[in-house]
Amino acid sequence: MNEILGAALPLIVMLGLFYLIVFLPENKRKKKYNAMLEALKVNDEVLTRGGIIGKITSIQDDHVLVQTGPDRARLKISKNGIASVITESKTE
Structure with missing residues:
Protein backbone atom coordinates (compact mmCIF):
# COMPACT_ATOMS: atom_id res chain seq x y z
CA MET A 1 0.00 0.00 0.00
CA ALA A 39 -20.75 45.97 -18.95
CA LEU A 40 -20.56 47.26 -22.55
CA LYS A 41 -22.42 50.53 -23.09
CA VAL A 42 -23.21 52.75 -26.06
CA ASN A 43 -20.34 55.19 -26.83
CA ASP A 44 -17.67 52.88 -25.34
CA GLU A 45 -14.57 52.83 -27.54
CA VAL A 46 -13.57 49.23 -28.19
CA LEU A 47 -10.80 47.26 -29.86
CA THR A 48 -11.93 44.21 -31.83
CA ARG A 49 -9.96 40.99 -32.11
CA GLY A 50 -9.27 41.97 -35.73
CA GLY A 51 -7.61 45.22 -34.65
CA ILE A 52 -10.44 47.62 -35.52
CA ILE A 53 -11.02 50.50 -33.12
CA GLY A 54 -14.45 52.11 -32.99
CA LYS A 55 -17.34 53.35 -30.87
CA ILE A 56 -20.35 51.25 -30.02
CA THR A 57 -23.51 52.81 -31.45
CA SER A 58 -25.98 50.03 -30.71
CA ILE A 59 -26.07 46.93 -28.54
CA GLN A 60 -28.26 43.95 -29.40
CA ASP A 61 -28.46 40.55 -27.70
CA ASP A 62 -25.22 39.03 -28.96
CA HIS A 63 -24.10 41.64 -31.50
CA VAL A 64 -22.93 45.23 -31.34
CA LEU A 65 -22.86 47.92 -34.00
CA VAL A 66 -19.44 49.63 -34.08
CA GLN A 67 -18.85 52.92 -35.89
CA THR A 68 -15.29 53.45 -37.05
CA GLY A 69 -13.12 55.60 -39.27
CA PRO A 70 -13.52 59.08 -40.74
CA ASP A 71 -16.28 57.84 -43.07
CA ARG A 72 -18.23 56.55 -40.06
CA ALA A 73 -18.41 53.02 -41.41
CA ARG A 74 -20.64 50.80 -39.30
CA LEU A 75 -19.77 47.19 -38.60
CA LYS A 76 -22.03 44.61 -36.98
CA ILE A 77 -19.85 42.27 -34.94
CA SER A 78 -20.37 39.58 -32.36
CA LYS A 79 -19.75 40.55 -28.75
CA ASN A 80 -17.14 37.80 -28.62
CA GLY A 81 -15.24 39.69 -31.33
CA ILE A 82 -14.44 42.50 -28.90
CA ALA A 83 -10.99 42.17 -27.38
CA SER A 84 -11.06 45.09 -24.93
CA VAL A 85 -12.68 48.38 -24.00
CA ILE A 86 -10.32 51.30 -24.64
CA THR A 87 -12.38 54.11 -23.16
CA GLU A 88 -15.65 53.85 -21.35
CA SER A 89 -18.44 56.34 -22.02
CA LYS A 90 -18.92 59.12 -19.51
CA THR A 91 -22.74 59.06 -19.67
CA GLU A 92 -24.66 56.93 -17.20
Whole structure:
Protein backbone atom coordinates (compact mmCIF):
# COMPACT_ATOMS: atom_id res chain seq x y z
CA MET A 1 0.00 0.00 0.00
CA ASN A 2 2.80 2.43 0.89
CA GLU A 3 4.57 1.65 -2.39
CA ILE A 4 1.50 2.57 -4.42
CA LEU A 5 1.00 5.77 -2.44
CA GLY A 6 4.70 6.63 -2.76
CA ALA A 7 4.57 6.14 -6.53
CA ALA A 8 1.28 8.04 -6.99
CA LEU A 9 2.10 10.98 -4.71
CA PRO A 10 4.40 12.79 -7.20
CA LEU A 11 1.77 12.40 -9.92
CA ILE A 12 -0.94 13.80 -7.66
CA VAL A 13 1.26 16.73 -6.67
CA MET A 14 2.08 17.47 -10.33
CA LEU A 15 -1.61 17.39 -11.28
CA GLY A 16 -2.40 19.74 -8.40
CA LEU A 17 0.29 22.18 -9.48
CA PHE A 18 -0.87 21.97 -13.09
CA TYR A 19 -4.40 22.87 -11.96
CA LEU A 20 -3.11 25.83 -9.93
CA ILE A 21 -0.88 27.13 -12.72
CA VAL A 22 -3.17 26.61 -15.73
CA PHE A 23 -6.85 26.29 -14.87
CA LEU A 24 -7.31 28.82 -12.07
CA PRO A 25 -5.83 31.80 -13.98
CA GLU A 26 -7.78 30.83 -17.11
CA ASN A 27 -11.08 30.71 -15.20
CA LYS A 28 -10.32 34.09 -13.63
CA ARG A 29 -9.55 35.57 -17.08
CA LYS A 30 -12.81 34.18 -18.51
CA LYS A 31 -14.87 35.67 -15.67
CA LYS A 32 -13.22 39.06 -16.14
CA TYR A 33 -13.79 38.96 -19.93
CA ASN A 34 -17.46 37.99 -19.54
CA ALA A 35 -17.96 40.79 -17.00
CA MET A 36 -16.42 43.24 -19.49
CA LEU A 37 -18.81 42.06 -22.22
CA GLU A 38 -21.81 42.43 -19.91
CA ALA A 39 -20.75 45.97 -18.95
CA LEU A 40 -20.56 47.26 -22.55
CA LYS A 41 -22.42 50.53 -23.09
CA VAL A 42 -23.21 52.75 -26.06
CA ASN A 43 -20.34 55.19 -26.83
CA ASP A 44 -17.67 52.88 -25.34
CA GLU A 45 -14.57 52.83 -27.54
CA VAL A 46 -13.57 49.23 -28.19
CA LEU A 47 -10.80 47.26 -29.86
CA THR A 48 -11.93 44.21 -31.83
CA ARG A 49 -9.96 40.99 -32.11
CA GLY A 50 -9.27 41.97 -35.73
CA GLY A 51 -7.61 45.22 -34.65
CA ILE A 52 -10.44 47.62 -35.52
CA ILE A 53 -11.02 50.50 -33.12
CA GLY A 54 -14.45 52.11 -32.99
CA LYS A 55 -17.34 53.35 -30.87
CA ILE A 56 -20.35 51.25 -30.02
CA THR A 57 -23.51 52.81 -31.45
CA SER A 58 -25.98 50.03 -30.71
CA ILE A 59 -26.07 46.93 -28.54
CA GLN A 60 -28.26 43.95 -29.40
CA ASP A 61 -28.46 40.55 -27.70
CA ASP A 62 -25.22 39.03 -28.96
CA HIS A 63 -24.10 41.64 -31.50
CA VAL A 64 -22.93 45.23 -31.34
CA LEU A 65 -22.86 47.92 -34.00
CA VAL A 66 -19.44 49.63 -34.08
CA GLN A 67 -18.85 52.92 -35.89
CA THR A 68 -15.29 53.45 -37.05
CA GLY A 69 -13.12 55.60 -39.27
CA PRO A 70 -13.52 59.08 -40.74
CA ASP A 71 -16.28 57.84 -43.07
CA ARG A 72 -18.23 56.55 -40.06
CA ALA A 73 -18.41 53.02 -41.41
CA ARG A 74 -20.64 50.80 -39.30
CA LEU A 75 -19.77 47.19 -38.60
CA LYS A 76 -22.03 44.61 -36.98
CA ILE A 77 -19.85 42.27 -34.94
CA SER A 78 -20.37 39.58 -32.36
CA LYS A 79 -19.75 40.55 -28.75
CA ASN A 80 -17.14 37.80 -28.62
CA GLY A 81 -15.24 39.69 -31.33
CA ILE A 82 -14.44 42.50 -28.90
CA ALA A 83 -10.99 42.17 -27.38
CA SER A 84 -11.06 45.09 -24.93
CA VAL A 85 -12.68 48.38 -24.00
CA ILE A 86 -10.32 51.30 -24.64
CA THR A 87 -12.38 54.11 -23.16
CA GLU A 88 -15.65 53.85 -21.35
CA SER A 89 -18.44 56.34 -22.02
CA LYS A 90 -18.92 59.12 -19.51
CA THR A 91 -22.74 59.06 -19.67
CA GLU A 92 -24.66 56.93 -17.20
